[in-house]
Amino acid sequence: MTTATRHPVELRYATASDVEATPESSRVLLSLEGSRGTVGVRGRVRDSALFRDALAATFGILASDLRYRGKDRTAYLAYLMKQGKRASAQIWEAQKAFLDNALEGEEKKDAVLDPVLTVDPDSVSLEVFSRDESAYARLSFDNALFDGREAAHGSTFLDVPPELPARLDRLRTYVPVSLEAHVALPARPSQPTREPRNVEVPHAWLRGFLQVQSAATLPASTCKLAPVDLYNLLFALRTRKAKKAPRALRFELVPGAAPRLVVEPWELVLEAHGGTYTGSAPAVVRTFGRQRLAALARLLPHARSVQVQLLGPGLPVFWVIDMGAATLTLGLTGWTESGWSSAAAFDALMPRAVPDGLAEKLRNRLRAEGPLSFETLVANAGAPKESVRAALQLECLRGRVLYDVARSEYRPRELMPTPVDEAVIRYGSEREARAHRLLEGAGEVKLTKVHEVVGEGTRIHGEVVDREAVRSFFPSFMLDVEGRLREANCGCPHHRRSGVREGPCEHLLALRLAYSRRRAEEEALRQTPEGRKLIRAETRSYVRRDAESGLETVYRVSLDGQVVAVEWGPRTGESRHQRLWFDSDAEARGAYFSRLEKLAAEGYIDAASALV
Template sequence: MTPATTRHPVELRYATTSDVDTRPEASRVLLALEGSRGTVGVRGKVREPALFRDALAATLGILASDLRYQGRDRTAYLAYLMKQGKRATAQIWEAQKAFLDASLQTEEQKDTVLDPVLTVDPDQVSLEVFSRDESAYARLAFDSALFEGREAAHGSTFLDVPKDLMAKVDRLRTYVPLSLEAHVALPAQEARAPRNVEVPHAWLRGFLQVQSAATLPASTCTLAPIDLYNLLFALRTRKAKTAPRALRFELIPGAVPRLIIEPWELVLECHASVYTGTVPAVVRTFGRQRLAALARLLPHAQNIRVRLLGPGLPVFWAVDLGQATLTLALTGWTESGWSSAAAFDVLMPRAVPDGLPERLRQRLRTEGPLSFEALAAQAGAPKDAVRAALQLECLRGRLLYDIAQETYRPRELMPTPVDEATLRYGNEREARAHRLLGDGGPGAGEVKVTKVHEVVGEGTRIQGEVVDREAVRSFFPSFTLDLEGRVKEASCGCPHFRRSALREGPCEHMLALRLAQTRQRAEQEALRQTPEGRQRITAETRAYVRREPSGQEQVYRVSLDGKVVAVEWGPRQGASRQQKLWFDTDAEARTAYFSRLESLAAEGYIDAAASMM
């Protein structure tokens, strides 16, 4: 059975159903918790009913969101054609009806996901949800000070969410006193029959790797609530019909961040604190329409912190609501962007010393939430090993990283740790792709990236050669990444691609090429900072940008290809100029290439090459 079809069985036992009790004199939110994890619960009077209602409703909205394409049921239309005497026979109608019934049944099984996770800690109560389409993860945390007369039993368990719970929460009136009761134990006669849930490993993999991504180093900037309002207003009043559709961040040390909305190149100057990073950066993010889920929180928002990991990785929006915090993570992987397998590769921890994860987890259990620096100071291991151990525990579902407070917290997602080996690969083809790269197991091959061509205005063309020793032959896969990171114009000579092209997903040779290209790029970024590493670079393209006082953005694209240095410059929206320089040796061309890059950096241009991938 392949990882894509493997399911994780979970038995959920609820004594009752979550509900909202609204009366003229008082309202009460009753949350039913799963009872097999021991005594977990919290109760108390809510001090700010409006904040509690809006934050909980927004979180439940993220849980129910599904932005995947929904096909239309054409059965009624075919029946109409039959009545009109058109060429739609009864056999076609019956066949399509049977197909739709089977598809809906399969879709229901595929969409089975875990219930939200509720965690009660001494300092807060948190709720974690993950959307059905794996596009958004949210963690809502209420401070203990929000509840008057708080009574709590600490721990983690699942929360029952019926379909009408969000509508009932939405009808709460803020002028009526409100109380919360989340509990497990109820009289035996009210107990419900246990519910067996088989969660696809693909869904569980995304849920856990979002939290693993939160542990990675990132660029962080702060926005004001008015900045988020301006962004949402601009997106609501415009509709992009053509690519690219990214939200671009321009981060310059000592200056306030800028938000640029593509494809209109609309610049939004932010009004919060300046960017405190040491290196300027331009980061392109996708999934901006999902930010509409935060609109309801604008009246309560005090500031918004955005954590940017890099291309293809999740983006975290932490909204400070005073006595509550909502952290929204927008994932970088989609069904149409299978190149995100490279992003998952980054999220897997490297070598971890034996016993280190258990020691760190035990310390968090004893001392409570701790920052990475506090954990690394007394871990007795290098910081890279400590970070990898924490990342591994997040993948196992035993820890989570609280972005709002920048601390690690213990949280048991399952009664037993999730085996990270089952989450390593999304499907069997991805596992074979890693074997081709020599990541262990039989069938190791050789993967070469032969050409990476930047096509201005279209994307990046990647070509390579894969030596498949199991097939005893070589393949030459190639594909184009468009400006939104999606794959198009792919080709390969293997039987899988000849049979179904990309309809059943990419072949292992394309995945191996994409992974090899991503790893090669990461190695080049590290090596190009040293003189020895620069001598190994014979071909690459870098893009540098600078925004003029008038608001117009100037773009320089500098390419090195053997003995040739090509320069293209001009405004982003407008005609550009080009220049090519030929040199006698590769060394002379390399020296001129890096001298041009250094001069651009000295003139205030920002290296934006990473954001283009």
């Protein structure tokens, strides 16, 4: 990784963070970075158990890394050499050198930003991003948690030594606990002065951290769970291990009914007890990376309610744990480390058009008035809602505005001393940048065939006119039910040389982006009378699960010219059929959409969205 793909940051800590525990009292000493001015907070903690467990869970998310790591076989090769087996010294030296280089590169890749601590007039918050770039967490402590709170407002970085999370377990609930987070902590003989540390943060890591913030500003489907629902889910995941796909956690949301959590591939249905879903239409959303929820287990004794915000396929899902005086927001990214899914997901998060000066105007208002809701910001912005949302997304990508998911408010927060250039993190790689340039050309990326394979996924074929290569390529790939790449093909030199081992080529990326954009446009067009007039043949499946027996009833409705065909019945039983002929296409189309709207009103869920 070259220097051009990294963001240099200098960190100056006067001393290291520590925990001092004695039989009479305990102190949590957090060392803050000193180049950002005077920032800090101190006070006596009222609920030491909540404070300890919330911090421990947050630091656990910070250290989590679920990336696959290959096994070191050098010791085994040395053993074979001693036994006279076929393992030469050249093989041993070559593998040892390879592993040394791999580990060195992994250490450089792990050079990430320290946690961000922000002191606001109403709270103090801590933001972390996991090392594998898959989980974001924001822990917020209200002022009610502290007695005698003294604070200097602002944002800066927090020093977290490797031994700090273990030392938090020394805190006891029967001993008074105090917090002291400051740039210049009291001098301690056991903590010598530290030298400045230079960190080169990869743009890929910074891109992931900021795009989660940008995603939080998007509209979402929200459901509420009881703490026992989270316990049941964690227990089910801990006692089962899926050996084959699909491995999603599926949310089935029906207005007026309690949300259902379905654990795949066992189709284990968990009924929620936190209230009914208040959305306007039925929805089913599949989320992935459910094993990362194990980090929330330590918070169960303190949880009062759980809120889940579902943005949609491929986008992050936010879990908000309300613990009274503390709130933890956990954002789980919906893309994979390979960058295949992230290219399409991040494309949806980038603001399209922002009027000049609007982003700066909104940021200055937040700095002057404090946390504000989206509706309040729109009221006096003098711009449409879409423009205001795009401007706030842009400020989140620059690291100057934070969206508080738990309170649905925007807050000022300076991640860096200078704003991050969104153009630097716009693309994850040079191939992704070339893919977007291909999309900008009119007619250079065409979808030639989209084939929905029931139970397997979607097979996409296309044609990409590459003017730099002075030829056309015909990429194709298949997306399985989990959104992962299968059976990718392209005739370009990059794909012929390495396939997708080094990531997809620009032609595959361009085709993937074109497919995502067309699907979004088609779904939006289906909701308009003009768009419905263009539909002459279509098939939709709707399902509804019985609350008592758990059995599913499936409706399959098809439109083909002047004919509407309906098939319904239990998923595993015998189905009934009906065919209706009409005098015109318009009458058949009206009857078709009326039947779909009636099914949605009766609590049936569009099954096509469950396969996205």
